[in-house]
Amino acid sequence: MNYLGLLGGMSWESTAHYYSSINRHIRTLQGGLHSGRILLHSFDFETIALLQSKHQWTEAAQVLGEAGKGLAQAGAGLLVICTNTMHKIADPVAEIAGIPLLHITDPTIAALQQAQITQVGLLGTRFTMEESFYKDRLSAAGFQVYLPNQKERTEVHRVIYDELCQGKVIESSQQTYLKIIETLKNQGAEAIILGCTEIVILLTGLEQQAALPLFDTTELHATAAAEWLIRNP
Structure with missing residues (x-):
């Protein structure tokens, strides 16, 4: 069984929107009680925002990539970064995680x-x-x-x-x-x-x-x- 891996918490307000929207679309398309098979790694955004402000993108890629690897090990077959900004490091994150990433x-x-x-x-x-x-x-x-x-x-x-x-x-x-x-x-x-x-x-x-x-x-x-x-x- 495939799961969707979400890298969220950047911020949690938008991650909540992702979770709701994904499940709403699945219910619309499949009906009944269907919902998304989702794994979520939610960051403390304060730590990520600090890396952003210091332009420490290599370090940020390692942090997100390792989280993505954890989601992959738990069964995720596709990675979604729930923020536009962090797609700056989408390629290294996907490489570290070892699974495909859906670019925003x-x-x-x-x-x-x-x-x-x-x-x-x-x-x-x-x-x-x-x-x-x-x-x-x-x-x-x-x-x-x-x-x-x-x-x-x-x-x-x-x-x-x-x-x-x-x-x-x-x-x-x-x-x-x-x-x-x-x-x-x-x-x-x-x-x-x-x-x-x-x-x-x-x-x-x-x-x-x-x-x-x-x-x-x-x-x-x-x-x-x-x-x-x-x-x-």
Whole structure:
């Protein structure tokens, strides 16, 4: 029997969304009392955030990889990192764990291609927006990527860590994000990638107010994970 291995707790708010979404999709697709065969390793995010802030990515990869190896030994056949930012180290994590990893950009790219969108705005942590690991995968798939300006990126990042990762949803931050989305539309973006698993917490219920369609990486990633579970009983 195959299990899905989740590396979570980064933050636990978004991990809870993953768990709920995966199980909801399985119930929708299979009906009855079906739910996901899931193994979860949940980190203390304070320790991971410290590694991020110190740019100790090699150490972080070792920590996540060893956790992934533990999930593999427990029966996981596929690994899911429940955060966009830590996909910076997706390849070494998968190598250490010794099992395949479902990269968060892959289902998002597929959804954008199906919608025939080629110009995208990207919101996420400063690591996701400013470093190449995420943008390069989008560019390689043929997308033009638009980013907020430096001041806006700083605020987007601050809201994620100081508010959303701590369970706070503040209306002024919602309005800030909506204004940034409108600015990205004016630059040429046709859609927005919510490239942080916490952003959906902020913008849920505001989709109609957003100037562009929102592609929720968390939901797309969770859906792909649920489909893998069904295909691999």
